[in-house]
Amino acid sequence: xxxxxxxxxxxxxxxxxxxxxxxxxxxxxxxxxxxxxxxxxxxxxxxxxxxxxxxxxxxxxxxxxxxxxxxxxxxxxxxxxxxxxxxxxxxxxxxxxxxxxxxxxxxxxxxxxxxxxxxxxxxxxxxxxxxxxxxxxxxxxxxxxxxxxxxxxxxxxxxxxxxxxxxxxxxxxxxxxxxxxxxxxxxxxxxxxxxxxxxxxxxxxxxxxxxxxxxxxxxxxxxxxxxxxxxxxxxxxxxxxxxxxxxxxxxxxxxxxxxxxxxxxxxxxxxxxxxxxxxxxxxxxxxxxxxxxxxxxxxxxxxxxxxxxxxxxxxxxxxxxxxxxxxxxxxxxxxxxxxxxxxxxxxxxxxxxxxxxxxxxxxxxxxxx
Ligand code: PEP
Ligand code: MN
Numbered sequence: 001x002x003x004x005x006x007x008x009x010x011x012x013x014x015x016x017x018x019x020x021x022x023x024x025x026x027x028x029x030x031x032x033x034x035x036x037x038x039x040x041x042x043x044x045x046x047x048x049x050x051x052x053x054x055x056x057x058x059x060x061x062x063x064x065x066x067x068x069x070x071x072x073x074x075x076x077x078x079x080x081x082x083x084x085x086x087x088x089x090x091x092x093x094x095x096x097x098x099x100x101x102x103x104x105x106x107x108x109x110x111x112x113x114x115x116x117x118x119x120x121x122x123x124x125x126x127x128x129x130x131x132x133x134x135x136x137x138x139x140x141x142x143x144x145x146x147x148x149x150x151x152x153x154x155x156x157x158x159x160x161x162x163x164x165x166x167x168x169x170x171x172x173x174x175x176x177x178x179x180x181x182x183x184x185x186x187x188x189x190x191x192x193x194x195x196x197x198x199x200x201x202x203x204x205x206x207x208x209x210x211x212x213x214x215x216x217x218x219x220x221x222x223x224x225x226x227x228x229x230x231x232x233x234x235x236x237x238x239x240x241x242x243x244x245x246x247x248x249x250x251x252x253x254x255x256x257x258x259x260x261x262x263x264x265x266x267x268x269x270x271x272x273x274x275x276x277x278x279x280x281x282x283x284x285x286x287x288x289x290x291x292x293x294x295x296x297x298x299x300x301x302x303x304x305x306x307x308x309x310x311x312x313x314x315x316x317x318x319x320x321x322x323x324x325x326x327x328x329x330x331x332x333x334x335x336x337x338x339x340x341x342x343x344x345x346x347x348x349x350x351x352x353x354x355x356x357x358x359x360x361x362x363x364x365x366x367x368x369x
Pocket of ligand 2: 233
């Protein structure tokens with residue numbers, strides 16, 4: 001997919017800010033005036049609010065669109081709101097909303113996304129697509145594909161984290177790798193980090209924003225309210241326009257590269273060694289899997305089950321100890337062990353079920369070199 005930028009390519013970071021919900025005309029205008037001199041690229045306010053459970057404030061509806069029109073007239077800011085149906089799209093087009101965004105609870109539903117894409121066909125309005133509530137990369141890309149197929153090109157993505165069950169520091173866990181995959185697969189796509197919905201609380205907004213900058217996101221979406229504690233939705237994660245200004249000023253922006261002549265040389269020095277280690281790691285894993293397959297043949301022969309929980313536990317404990325000494329995080333080593341273990345199981349399963357004979361896998365790519 002080829003994308004055109006939604007935002008001015010020279011302006012980085014992109015900043016999108018505004019209240020979670022448009023509540024009153026006064027609140028929408030005072031937030032906008034508070035943000036007008038804070039260097040934002042786009043003013044956000046939700047008019048239709050899809051809430052997880054009924055009973056909460058579900059948005060002011062069409063009335064709010066005229067408030068956003070006033071924001072444009074009075075401050076010159078461009079404005080955006082969330083759309084979830086074709087009707088929302090038509091209303092936004094009527095009121096001259098500059099950019100539309102698709103929320104996490106809508107991206108998850110291909111019927112809804114298709115309805116929006118059909119309503120937008122023939123227009124050139126920019127659309128920002130939030131990730132679906134669940135960590136499904138294909139659903140996220142699929143939503144952008146539907147818009148692309150409808151002829152839209154000015155498309156950007158917002159990473160807002162993924163819902164989770166149980167305790168977490170975050171309201172929506174970031175799973176950063178998924179956003180990084182998106183950046184890698186679509187280099188021309190602007191990817192913005194919605195720190196407010198990831199964090200769900202004010203005290204970790206700044207550190208999360210810095211993390212997003214460090215990971216080379218194109219910008220931030222931040223919920224801003226004149227009186228955050230009394231906001232009608234998402235009160236605990238909103239900040240005032242002043243706090244927004246302070247936070248964005250305090251962040252260190254990293255550039256994609258450096259013009260310093262020594263930079264390339266220094267980095268190359270380490271990268272070469274890393275490449276060598278990576279080659280060695282893959283070689284070792286391949287050798288390890290060869291042994292796993294040998295065990296697979298023995299288990300098959302003696303009719304023994306593939307999964308041996310005690311063996312895995314002992315192996316995992318030993319690896320964790322070693323990993324701790326090597327300064328590797330617990331989270332990483334768990335993921336690593338899981339992946340290694342799963343690959344081992346898959347390889348043995350193939351031996352057990354596909355009737356492979358030893359000789360067919362012996363000409364192993366790595367064992368012979
Ligand atoms: C929002 O931006 O206020 C919102 C509802 O976000 P999400 O779709 O990411 O939950
Ligand atoms: Mn919100």
